[in-house]
Amino acid sequence: MTPEEIVQKQLEAYNACDIDAFAATYTDDIQVVDGEGKVRCEGLAQLREIYGPLFRDNPNQMALITYRITAGDWVIDDETVLGRKDGNTRRAVAIYRIRDDKIAHVRLIAKG
Numbered sequence: 783m784t785p786e787e788i789v790q791k792q793l794e795a796y797n798a799c800d801i802d803a804f805a806a807t808y809t810d811d812i813q814v815v816d817g818e819g820k821v822r823c824e825g826l827a828q829l830r831e832i833y834g835p836l837f838r839d840n841p842n843q844m845a846l847i848t849y850r851i852t853a854g855d856w857v858i859d860d861e862t863v864l865g866r867k868d869g870n871t872r873r874a875v876a877i878y879r880i881r882d883d884k885i886a887h888v889r890l891i892a893k894g
Contacts, residue, residue, distance in 0.1 A: 785880040786850070789857040792878075792885060797844045799837035805830055809886045817891035840866045845874075855880045 795803035814823035842865040
């Protein structure tokens, strides 16, 4: 799979709130950092701990991609997240690094 196809598969699992399919797109040592570089999630177990409840509590959420850039092993998505139970719309830029056909690193710059 190409890096773009891997990120698209992850997006589809996110929108389906399918934690197993979502987690399957990440490496065991996945690291998610915020815009300042602070680690927000480290490892697949913690990813499941964070996103499992998020999916359970927000079954109608959906991330819409406004724009996507790909460059080698990198994919950058400009996205809007809708459908959360709090009614807030969230804007984000997600920068994915692909390694061995899985997402190995994400920098998530979010607002809202």
